[in-house]
Amino acid sequence: MTRPILTAARMREAELAAPVGLAELMEQAGQSLAEAIFRHSAGPETLILCGPGNNGGDGYVAARHLSARGVKVRVAALAEPTTDLAKVARQRWDGPVEAFDGAAPAPLLVDCLFGTGLSRGLEPAVAERLSVLAGSARTVVACDLPSGVEADSGALLSPVPTADLTVTFGALKPAHRLMPAMARMGRLVLAHIAIEPDTRWFELAEPDLPPVAEGAHKYSRGLVHALAGSMPGAIALSATAAARSGAGYVRISTSAPIPGLPLSVVQVGDAQLGDPRIGCLLVGPGLGKLPQLLTLALTSRAPKVIDADAIGLVGEPDRLRGQDAILTPHGGEFAQLFGDHPGSKAEQALAAAAVSGSVVVYKGPDTLVASPDGRLGFAPPAPAWLATAGTGDVLAGIIAALRARGMPAFDAACAGVWLHGRAAERAGPAMIADDLLEHL
Numbered sequence: 001m002t003r004p005i006l007t008a009a010r011m012r013e014a015e016l017a018a019p020v021g022l023a024e025l026m027e028q029a030g031q032s033l034a035e036a037i038f039r040h041s042a043g044p045e046t047l048i049l050c051g052p053g054n055n056g057g058d059g060y061v062a063a064r065h066l067s068a069r070g071v072k073v074r075v076a077a078l079a080e081p082t083t084d085l086a087k088v089a090r091q092r093w094d095g096p097v098e099a100f101d102g103a104a105p106a107p108l109l110v111d112c113l114f115g116t117g118l119s120r121g122l123e124p125a126v127a128e129r130l131s132v133l134a135g136s137a138r139t140v141v142a143c144d145l146p147s148g149v150e151a152d153s154g155a156l157l158s159p160v161p162t163a164d165l166t167v168t169f170g171a172l173k174p175a176h177r178l179m180p181a182m183a184r185m186g187r188l189v190l191a192h193i194a195i196e197p198d199t200r201w202f203e204l205a206e207p208d209l210p211p212v213a214e215g216a217h218k219y220s221r222g223l224v225h226a227l228a229g230s231m232p233g234a235i236a237l238s239a240t241a242a243a244r245s246g247a248g249y250v251r252i253s254t255s256a257p258i259p260g261l262p263l264s265v266v267q268v269g270d271a272q273l274g275d276p277r278i279g280c281l282l283v284g285p286g287l288g289k290l291p292q293l294l295t296l297a298l299t300s301r302a303p304k305v306i307d308a309d310a311i312g313l314v315g316e317p318d319r320l321r322g323q324d325a326i327l328t329p330h331g332g333e334f335a336q337l338f339g340d341h342p343g344s345k346a347e348q349a350l351a352a353a354a355v356s357g358s359v360v361v362y363k364g365p366d367t368l369v370a371s372p373d374g375r376l377g378f379a380p381p382a383p384a385w386l387a388t389a390g391t392g393d394v395l396a397g398i399i400a401a402l403r404a405r406g407m408p409a410f411d412a413a414c415a416g417v418w419l420h421g422r423a424a425e426r427a428g429p430a431m432i433a434d435d436l437l438e439h440l
């Protein structure tokens with residue numbers, strides 16, 4: 001199941017449109033925070049830090065529910081509540097409230113200082129005290145977001161301790177899946193509250209792949225045609241990945257034989273781009289400085305994956321309009337083609353998809369898949385050991401195979417990114433890109 005993602009502003013709209021009142025939403029949030037904390041580590045003495053807004057309100061509600069379960073709870077407030085909801089939650093907590101500055105550490109720390117309402121970094125003394133309390137705790141739980149994280153961009157506005165568990169409500173926020181904030185979340189639990197998120201932003205989940213039809217033949221399963229350039233190793237990784245990802249036929253046009261390919265991958269000397277059976281064309285991995293090959297690829301009507309060196313050769317993004325293309329840039333390639341867009345990585349990816357009329361897979365530790373129609377998929381965390389040469393070539397091959405198998409461009413890109421991350425998990429920390437091929 002994909003999990004919805006809402007910006008802070010869209011979250012506030014969803015709360016106002018909810019079928020229940022805001023006070024009930026806070027009760028649900030605080031109760032589910034308590035429930036998640038209890039499940040994660042039942043029992044130890046718990047210190048809940050409450051801020052002035054509704055994030056703090058959630059903290060007072062959670063304190064009441066944890067205490068009712070017999071947990072020894074202490075509450076420390078950074079400031080008196082400023083919102084009506086938080087004031088009510090504070091009144092309903094019948095235990096003492098300590099001052100934030102003097103609060104002694106506890107084995108379980110719950111950070112309810114700030115959530116989606118954070119507008120600037122924490123005061124240095126507050127950030128420092130939070131870090132000391134987190135450092136002394138065995139377990140750190142963040143309510144909605146670790147305090148100091150900007151909800152929409154994933155930026156750290158002040159130093160942010162890493163949580164073991166983050167509990168969010170109703171929908172994920174972009175920061176849960178954008179760096180650098182993503183690395184501070186620990187396990188991310190989405191608790192249900194009675195909002196109905198209406199959004200085209202979501203976290204990628206296990207895809208539904210098209211089955212192999214009973215009466216399939218190799219061409220109906222999808223022909224991937226790859227164009228080799230000056231570094232054949234890269235296209236060999238892509239082509240092998242495409243073959244392992246269910247393409248019925250993988251063919252490479254190359255001027256010289258490429259060693260190390262599976263025997264089933266066909267190597268041809270001419271381009272053969274007029275072949276109507278091509279389900280997806282792949283250009284870029286190992287291409288080098290051969291703009292004529294990109295130009296040739298763009299004359300083909302086939303769907304295409306444009307990766308690596310080919311991205312830098314495009315020149316102007318609107319050259320891609322009318323192409324049925326998926327682009328797979330890493331940060332450097334993205335900047336080369338799209339320049340410096342303002343805004344968060346999410347906004348940049350969507351702007352790039354809109355200006356190029358293409359699906360854009362903006363890679364990195366926080367990979368995004370953007371569609372020109374406004375859909376935006378956020379990858380769940382993938383192992384950092386993917387940061388090794390050639391893994392992007394493998395990803396391009398997987399996506400090309402799924403596209404050739406008939407998946408729509410955006411779905412193929414989302415599925416490819418998800419499968420690539422899981423393959424890396426199976427391959428383990430010592431993997432090189434070649435090893436990923438065994439785990440597709």
Ligand SMILES: NC(=O)C1=CN([C@@H]2O[C@H](COP(=O)(O)OP(=O)(O)OC[C@H]3O[C@@H](n4cnc5c(N)ncnc54)[C@H](O)[C@@H]3O)[C@@H](O)[C@H]2O)[C@@H](O)CC1
Nearest residue numbers: 025026029053054055114115116117118119120121122144
């Ligand atoms: N409507 C509701 O009842 C719900 C609200 N929810 C909670 O409410 C949170 C959002 O609440 P708010 O909008 O009140 O925002 P926050 O509780 O995140 O904090 C906003 C308050 O802190 C102040 N502030 C912002 N940055 C500061 C800084 N660096 N130093 C000092 N003060 C600062 C703001 O002026 C404002 O008063 C969510 O993160 C979530 O935890 C959830 O309970 C879900 C339902």
Ligand SMILES: Nc1ncnc2c1ncn2[C@@H]1O[C@H](COP(=O)(O)OP(=O)(O)O)[C@@H](O)[C@H]1O
Nearest residue numbers: 330363364365383384386387389390391392393
């Ligand atoms: N720190 C990281 N954590 C998770 N995934 C990463 C990380 N760094 C890179 N990746 C993934 O590894 C792949 C690298 O692709 P790319 O940069 O094109 O490398 P190459 O060109 O060498 O193949 C991308 O899918 C990217 O999302």
Ligand SMILES: [K+]
Nearest residue numbers: 111114143145
């Ligand atoms: K918080």
